[in-house]
Amino acid sequence: MSIVRKRRNNKRGAIELQFNWIFVLVAGFIIFTFIISIILSQKKSADAALGVDITNQITAELQGKRAPNTFYEVTIPESTFTFRCTKDDGYFDMKISESTPLPTDIIFTDKTLQTKKLYLWTREFRLPYTITTVTYLTQPSTAFILYNATGNTAYTVNELRYLDEIYADLSSTNITLLVANGNDIASKAGQFKRSHIICFDGNCPKTIANTNVYDITPNQTLNSLDAYGTIKINGGDETAYITKTTLYGAIFSENKNYYECQLNRLMGQFEIKRELMQTRIALLDEGYKKINNDCRFRLTGPEQSIIDMNISTSSSWYNNDTITNSNMKRAYDNTLQVNNGNEDLKIHSCTLLY
Amino acid sequence: MKTSRSIAARYSIRQKTNHHMIRHSILRRAQIQSVETIAVVIIIIILIIIGIAFWGNVKKSDVQQTAAESQDLSVVEISKYLNEMPEFNCYQSGVEDVNCVDLYKILAFNATMNNRSDPAAQARADKFFAFYRPYFKNSRIVFEQIYPAQSAFNITIYDNNISNTTTRQIYLPVIIKDSITGRNNFGVVIVDGYYRP
Numbered sequence: 068m069s070i071v072r073k074r075r076n077n078k079r080g081a082i083e084l085q086f087n088w089i090f091v092l093v094a095g096f097i098i099f100t101f102i103i104s105i106i107l108s109q110k111k112s113a114d115a116a117l118g119v120d121i122t123n124q125i126t127a128e129l130q131g132k133r134a135p136n137t138f139y140e141v142t143i144p145e146s147t148f149t150f151r152c153t154k155d156d157g158y159f160d161m162k163i164s165e166s167t168p169l170p171t172d173i174i175f176t177d178k179t180l181q182t183k184k185l186y187l188w189t190r191e192f193r194l195p196y197t198i199t200t201v202t203y204l205t206q207p208s209t210a211f212i213l214y215n216a217t218g219n220t221a222y223t224v225n226e227l228r229y230l231d232e233i234y235a236d237l238s239s240t241n242i243t244l245l246v247a248n249g250n251d252i253a254s255k256a257g258q259f260k261r262s263h264i265i266c267f268d269g270n271c272p273k274t275i276a277n278t279n280v281y282d283i284t285p286n287q288t289l290n291s292l293d294a295y296g297t298i299k300i301n302g303g304d305e306t307a308y309i310t311k312t313t314l315y316g317a318i319f320s321e322n323k324n325y326y327e328c329q330l331n332r333l334m335g336q337f338e339i340k341r342e343l344m345q346t347r348i349a350l351l352d353e354g355y356k357k358i359n360n361d362c363r364f365r366l367t368g369p370e371q372s373i374i375d376m377n378i379s380t381s382s383s384w385y386n387n388d389t390i391t392n393s394n395m396k397r398a399y400d401n402t403l404q405v406n407n408g409n410e411d412l413k414i415h416s417c418t419l420l421y
Numbered sequence: 422m423k424t425s426r427s428i429a430a431r432y433s434i435r436q437k438t439n440h441h442m443i444r445h446s447i448l449r450r451a452q453i454q455s456v457e458t459i460a461v462v463i464i465i466i467i468l469i470i471i472g473i474a475f476w477g478n479v480k481k482s483d484v485q486q487t488a489a490e491s492q493d494l495s496v497v498e499i500s501k502y503l504n505e506m507p508e509f510n511c512y513q514s515g516v517e518d519v520n521c522v523d524l525y526k527i528l529a530f531n532a533t534m535n536n537r538s539d540p541a542a543q544a545r546a547d548k549f550f551a552f553y554r555p556y557f558k559n560s561r562i563v564f565e566q567i568y569p570a571q572s573a574f575n576i577t578i579y580d581n582n583i584s585n586t587t588t589r590q591i592y593l594p595v596i597i598k599d600s601i602t603g604r605n606n607f608g609v610v611i612v613d614g615y616y617r618p
Contacts, residue, residue, distance in 0.1 A: 087458075094462060101469075130498065170555035171502070197507040197515070339552050342545070343508055347529035354525070354601040382544055384552040413514065418525075418600040421512045 118164025121146050125161070128187065129172050135191035135200045138240040145183040150176055152328035157335065157385035159328070173333050175316035176204035177261065178325060188240050192312045194376070194398060195406045196344065196421035198337050201312055203319040208260035210243040211318070212278075216270035217248050226267040229285065229292050233265060236311070265318055274302075281318050286396075295395040300326065309395040327390050334389040337398075338379045344420065345373050351418055362417035369408030369420055376401040495558065496589045496614035502556050503610055504593065511598050521596045522610070527564050531578050553579060559586075561613040566597050568607040586615040 121143050128141050149162040160168045173192075188203040205211075213230050216222050222230065230246075237244045247255045252272045256262040262278040264271070271282050284305070285296035297305040298317045306323050308314045313330055320326035348370045355363035378394040379386040409420045503509065504520075508530060511521035534550065537543045562579040566572060590613050597608040 090458075098465075130501070168555075193515070195515075197512070197517075199507070335552075339549065340508065342549075343526070343529050343533060346533050347523075347525050350525050350528050350532070351600065358601065360601070382548060384548050419512070419514065421515060 115164050117144065118146075122161070122163050122165065122167050125163075125185070126167060126169070128185075129169070129174070129202060135189050137189050138242075139187040140241065141185040141187060143183055143185065145181070148180040148182075148185075150174065150178055150180075150325070152325050152332075154324060154328040154331065154387050157328065157332045157387070159332065173199060173201045173316075173329055173336070174204050175201065175319040175326065175329055177209065177319075177321040180204070180206050182206035182208065186240065186242055188242065190312045190315065192310065192333060192337075194310070194337055195402045195409070196340075198340050199333070201316060201333065203315060205242060205319060207243060210245055210256070210259040210262045211237055212245045212247050212252065212255060212262050212264045214252060214264050214266040214270075214272055215246055215248045216266065220270045222267060222270060225285075225290055226270075229267060229283070230265075232292050232311075236315070263318055271302075279321060283314065295392075295399045297392065306330075307390050307392050307395045309399055328387075330390055331387050332385065334378060334394075335385045338377070338386075338389075339384055341373060341376055345370065348373065348420070360417075362412070362415065365408070365412055365415060365417055368411075369405050372401040372404035372408065376405075495616075496560070496591050496612055499557055499560050499562075499614065500591045500593055500610075500612050503562065503612065506556075511596075518596075518598075520594070521598050521605075522564065522608075524597050524599045525601075527576060527578065527597070531576050534578060554581065557581065559615040561611075561615070563611040563613075564597070564608060565611060566606050566608040572606065582615060589614045589616070 124143060125141070125148075128139065146163050150159075151162070151166075152159045158168070159170065159172070159174075160166045161174075184207055186205045186207070188205075189200050190203070192198045192201050213234055215227075215230060234244070234246070243259065245255050249272065252264065253275050256264065256275050256278050260277065262275070264275075264278050264280045265283065266272070266280065267283050267285075269282060269284075271280050274280075279301055282299040282302070283296065284298070285292055286294050289295075292314065293311045295307065295309040296314075297307055298314065299305045300317065300320070300323045303323055306317070306327055308317055308330075313333065316329060316333075317326045320329065348366050352363045352366055352370075355361075355366075376398050378389050378398055405420065412419050507517075509522045509526050511518040511523045534546055534553070537546050557579050559581050560579065561577060561582060563575060563577045565575045590611065593610040593612070595608055595610055597606045598604070599606065
């Protein structure tokens, strides 16, 4: 074989050898990329599956824990919860990895919770009959601080009584609860990621970082925290509450918008159940009429009070402007009338309204 | 001279022929090796595809099973709501009676939800349906009084039937209390869940 041909053959061999290596590298890279993409997609779906599991666990806890006036701790993998309530239409959802609608739940909470332990506290909302069970959601790193104003701006006897009442209610749970005054409020609030400071009648501490301030003004005539009144969140416009259930709802909410959205949804439920109660009373009246029973005359007063409790004329169950002082007053005043009517029915051995 | 030239010529030809044969066999071996490499790669790819298809089938049956369990849980969830709703439960001075439903509450719910006799009643029924649909979803809920037989009745308070469905059913035994006579009767609440297969 000539030298030229030998050299040519050697070159071809060298090129083929290099080509083999290039081929192996390219094929290996493609297979490697393929395996990595499978691993990444598996990781993504595992994260999504974990998010769904946590969501299912939380929604099961929320729907399962409807016994009122109870407190639960739920331990989960560290997750970030985002709650969204749209005031225009009452849409409410919770997002962990995916968004989950919660159309049947009334939950008062901060907008975002990042935690591995959730505190759930439930209370019944009654006006005066049971409307629904409401849930308050918080985390261990959020503290509730009762501000005890001292000195020139010291609280009145009634306000001290209200403080004691709130303290007694919240201390029946494991929610992080403190009492502070003007000297140590900043240092106590600074120990926690977030603080909700509860105060009365404008006697509130100055702005502190990472805190929400809830300035409560109960109705002065009735002198009861369980009646109705107004509350200002972070010094903004005041909003209304009715009964302690919604007062605590405001205290657990991060801002006025979220609180009012949930309260509108709650009052929408109230309106639905008010109409059902009104229909039931009409049917009881017909039933008593058939058997000529005098109990039907004792239903007239409560029936009118139930009708007068109407706070919404909307064609939809959700109405975004029910929260006014006059509505809360009217609802509460008629609640007392319905309660009196029920007591009267009890005395005369008639069918009770609730 | 002639002989040596012919011998040399023949040697040269033989050399050329041998060279061709060697080259030919080298090329053929190289070809075979290339084909082997390509075949191995193709077989590996086929095996990977078969593995993915098999895994996909297993996942699909998992998803179907999860969907079926989810449907069962959904009917149980609806039943749980029903059991807790103050719209139906019996109360005595604000205290709930367990497993008891109030007859007049059932009648009031039925009258509100299913009365579409005039536009105002229709609007009210639509409002109530929109409110209770997140609770009762795609289901049918029937209150049936069984005993005593002479006052037996069957009231469908909610029905959101959708076509092309399968159903899952739960029966909940309850006491149905007549508030006016004070009489307790036996009954069941039937929850039918409708699902697309």
